[in-house]
Amino acid sequence: MLVYLRLLSESFSFAMNALRNNKLRTLLSLLGVTIGIFSIIAVLAAVDSLDRKIKKDLSSLDKNTIYLFKHSFGPTPVPRWKRQQFPDVTYTEYEYLKGAIPEAQEMCYQLFVKSEIIKYDKKSVSSVNVVPVSHEFIDIQGLEFSEGRFYNEAEANSGAAVAVIGDEMANGLFENIDPIGKQVRLYGQRFTVIGVLKKQGAGMFGDSNDTSVFIPVNFLRRMYGDNNDSMTPVIVIKPKKGIDMDAFKAEISQKLRALRGVKTGEIDNFFINVLSGFTDLLDGIIANMNLGGWIIAGFSLLVGGFGVANIMFVSVKERTNLIGIQKSLGAKNRFILFQFLFEAVILCLIGGIIGILLVWLIAMGLTHLLDFEFVLSFGNVLLGSGLAIAIGLIAGILPAISAAKLDPVEAIRSGM
Numbered sequence: 100m101l102v103y104l105r106l107l108s109e110s111f112s113f114a115m116n117a118l119r120n121n122k123l124r125t126l127l128s129l130l131g132v133t134i135g136i137f138s139i140i141a142v143l144a145a146v147d148s149l150d151r152k153i154k155k156d157l158s159s160l161d162k163n164t165i166y167l168f169k170h171s172f173g174p175t176p177v178p179r180w181k182r183q184q185f186p187d188v189t190y191t192e193y194e195y196l197k198g199a200i201p202e203a204q205e206m207c208y209q210l211f212v213k214s215e216i217i218k219y220d221k222k223s224v225s226s227v228n229v230v231p232v233s234h235e236f237i238d239i240q241g242l243e244f245s246e247g248r249f250y251n252e253a254e255a256n257s258g259a260a261v262a263v264i265g266d267e268m269a270n271g272l273f274e275n276i277d278p279i280g281k282q283v284r285l286y287g288q289r290f291t292v293i294g295v296l297k298k299q300g301a302g303m304f305g306d307s308n309d310t311s312v313f314i315p316v317n318f319l320r321r322m323y324g325d326n327n328d329s330m331t332p333v334i335v336i337k338p339k340k341g342i343d344m345d346a347f348k349a350e351i352s353q354k355l356r357a358l359r360g361v362k363t364g365e366i367d368n369f370f371i372n373v374l375s376g377f378t379d380l381l382d383g384i385i386a387n388m389n390l391g392g393w394i395i396a397g398f399s400l401l402v403g404g405f406g407v408a409n410i411m412f413v414s415v416k417e418r419t420n421l422i423g424i425q426k427s428l429g430a431k432n433r434f435i436l437f438q439f440l441f442e443a444v445i446l447c448l449i450g451g452i453i454g455i456l457l458v459w460l461i462a463m464g465l466t467h468l469l470d471f472e473f474v475l476s477f478g479n480v481l482l483g484s485g486l487a488i489a490i491g492l493i494a495g496i497l498p499a500i501s502a503a504k505l506d507p508v509e510a511i512r513s514g515m
Contacts, residue, residue, distance in 0.1 A: 129446065129449060129450040129453065130403075130406075130450070131399075131402055131403030131404075131405075131406035131407065131450070132400075132403040132404075132406075132407065132446070132447045132450030132451060132454070132487060132490060133403075133450040133451070133453045133454040133457070134399050134403065134454070135399035135400035135401075135402070135403040135404075135454070135486075135490070136400070136450065136451040136454030136455065136483050136486060136487055137454035137455075137457050137458060138392075138395060138399045138400075139392060139393065139397075139399075139400065139483070139486070140454060140455055140458045140475070140479050140480075140482070140483045141458045141461070142388075142389070142391075142392030142393075142395070143389065143392060143479050143482070144458055144462060144473060144474065144475045144476070144479055145473065146385055146388050146389050146392065147474060147476055147479065148462075148472060148473045148474045149385065150385050151472075151474060152472070162373075162374050163337075163338050163344055163373060163374065164239065164335065164336070164337050164338075164373070164374040165335070165336040165337075165338070165348070165351070165371055165372065165373055165374070166333050166334075166335055166372040166374070167188060167196075167333065167334040167335075167336060167351065167355075167369060167370070167371055167372070168187070168188050168331065168332065168333040168334065168369065168370065168372075169182070169185035169186065169187055169188070169331075169368075169369055169370065170182070170331070170370060170372075171370040171372060172370075172372040173372075175370070177366065181366075184368075185368045185369060186359075186368060187325075187331065187332050188332050188333065188334050188369065189325060189332070190208055190316075190317075190320060190325065190332075192334065192355065192358060192359075193206065193207075193208040193233075193334050195354075195358055196334065196336075196351065196354060196355065199354050200336075200347075200350060200351060200354060202338055202339055202342050202347055202350065203336050203337065203338055203339070204337050204338060204339045204340075205235045205238045205239050205336075205337040206235060206334065206335065206336045206337070207232055207233045207234075207235035207236045207239055207334075207335050208232070208233045208316055208332065208333075208334055208335075209230065209231065209232040209233070209236065209316065209332070209333050209334075209335055210231040210232070210316055210319060210330045210331065210332050210333075211330065211331040211332075211333065212229050212231060212319070212329065212330050212331075213229075213329060214226045214227055214228055214229065215227050215229050215285060215286065217264075217268065217272070217283050217284070217285050217312060218272075218283060218284040218285075219272040219273065219281065219282075219283045219284070222271065222272050223272075224267075224268050224271045224272060224310070226310065227268065227285075227310060227311070227312055228310055228311040228312070229285070229311070229312055229314065230311050230312065230313045230314070231313075231314050231315070231316040231318065231319045231330075232313060232314075232315075232316050233255050233315070233316050233317075234249065234250055234251055234252045234254070234255035234256075234315075236249075236313070236335070237249040238337070239335055239337045242263075242296055242308070242313075243296065243297040244294050244295065244296060244297060245266065245295050245296065245297045245298075246277070246278070246279055246294065246295040247263070247279045247292070247293050247294030247295055248263075248293060248294050249263055249293075249294055249313070250263070250293060250294075250313075250315055254315060255315045255316070255317060256315075256317060257315075257317065258315050258316075258317030258318040258319075258320065258321045259315055259318070260288060260289060260290045260291060260314075260318060261290060261291050261292075261293045261314070261315065262283060262285065262290040262291070262292055262293070262312050262313065262314050263292075263293060263294035263295070263296065263312070263313040263314075264278065264283070264292055264294070264295055264296070264311075264312050264313075265295075265296050265299070265308045265309040265310050265311045265312070266295065266296060266297065266298040266299070266308075266309045267298075267309035267310050268309070268310060268311075268312065269295045278292045278295055279292060279293065279294075279295070280292065280293075283312075285312065285314070286319075286322065288318075288322075290312075290314060296308050296309075296311075336351070344373065348371050348373070351371055352367055352371060355367075355369060400486065400490060403447075403450070403490065404490045404493060404494045405494070407443055407446060407447060407490065407491065407494040407495065408443075408494040408495070408497065408498065410446075411439060411442065411443050411494065411495050411498035411499070412497075412498045412501070415439065415498050415501060415502045423505065432503040432504070433503070435499075435502050435503040435505075436499045436500065436502070436503040437499075438499075438502075439495060439498055439499035439502050439503075440491075440492065440495045440496065440499040442495065443491040443492070443494055443495025443498070443499070444488055444491030444492060444495060445491070446491060447487045447488065447490045447491035447494070448484065448487045448488055448491060450487060451483050451484055451486065451487025451488075451490075452484070452487070454483065454487075455475075455479075455480055455483045455484070458475055458483075459475050461473075462474070462475050
């Protein structure tokens with residue numbers, strides 16, 4: 100055992116000396132491996148960060164939550180021209196389904212609307228994500244408050260001019276003033292602030308509760324009516340735990356078809372979108388992004404590997420005389436093999452570490468600048484290091500074998 104440890108130690112020492120004595124060649128060889136490892140770890144880190152953010156944003160929602168409206172979350176066999184003829188879900192349908200489906204734990208009515216400008220005194224915040232929704236939304240979404248409360252059933256049903264605002268809006272409009280009880284202007288009307296949400300951070304699609312304002316859906320219904328093309332209504336349904344989802348979806352479909360008078364044999368003129376299906380779609384997209392990253396980075400790694408192999412063959416050629424002298428003095432084939440193999444592995448490992456370090460520095464910078472947490476996981480660090488070692492072994496094995504098989508007499512003669 101001691102003999103092999105000494106062999107490995109001496110081989111490692113010879114490899115390090117060779118790298119130090121050829122600094123320019125070492126630097127050029129490092130570039131290919133560094134770029135390859137940087138490319139793949141950067142892609143994996145970005146995708147992992149996005150995946151973590153999506154799961155964090157959806158963690159407050161039950162994956163069985165259903166979004167019932169005229170659009171589909173994913174691909175559908177229904178042609179586009181047919182989907183464009185589907186009617187919007189209505190407040191009347193929401194009220195009917197709420198009483199007709201006892202398996203629903205919570206159900207709310209929401210409008211998707213364009214962003215607006217909100218004002219207080221002489222200050223204003225633009226690109227505000229307005230969320231007109233009924234009072235049950237808080238029990239589905241699980242909102243957390245730093246101050247105040249959400250509006251109650253009476254305020255929601257009457258369409259009271261009350262609002263719940265996000266953390267960023269509260270800071271932008273009120274700074275150090277307590278926003279509770281203050282009046283803001285939205286849609287040309289005055290709303291009384293009754294709640295402020297806890298800071299959330301950037302959402303997965305750039306949206307965030309920090310820049311959102313929640314108002315009773317009946318306020319907008321009273322103001323604009325139910326047939327406004329700029330608003331898309333949706334019924335959000337949270338089922339009771341442990342129920343059969345297929346049976347639950349079938350019951351929703353049957354009740355809404357009957358209410359709308361859809362005939363037997365005709366397709367549903369609405370979509371029952373389960374949040375788990377949306378997350379599965381996102382998981383598929385993320386998997387494809389990972390695959391694309393591996394393919395792109397694979398070419399970089401391949402080029403880097405060829406570069407290292409080429410440099411190692413040159414190194415063997417330059418040191419042929421030295422190899423002959425070492426073998427004539429009793430050096431075994433495995434000593435020569437390990438010497439060049441270690442040189443290739445160490446070269447690639449240094450390049451890999453530099454690539455990982457660059458990813459970490461860029462991730463830290465982007466996290467600070469974009470308010471989005473880019474994460475370089477320990478698993479990705481291990482993966483990058485493992486890939487670097489593997490490249491070194493693959494790229495260095497043939498040059499190392501060719502060096503180990505050199506005849507000492509011929510090696511000394513050719514080097515003279």
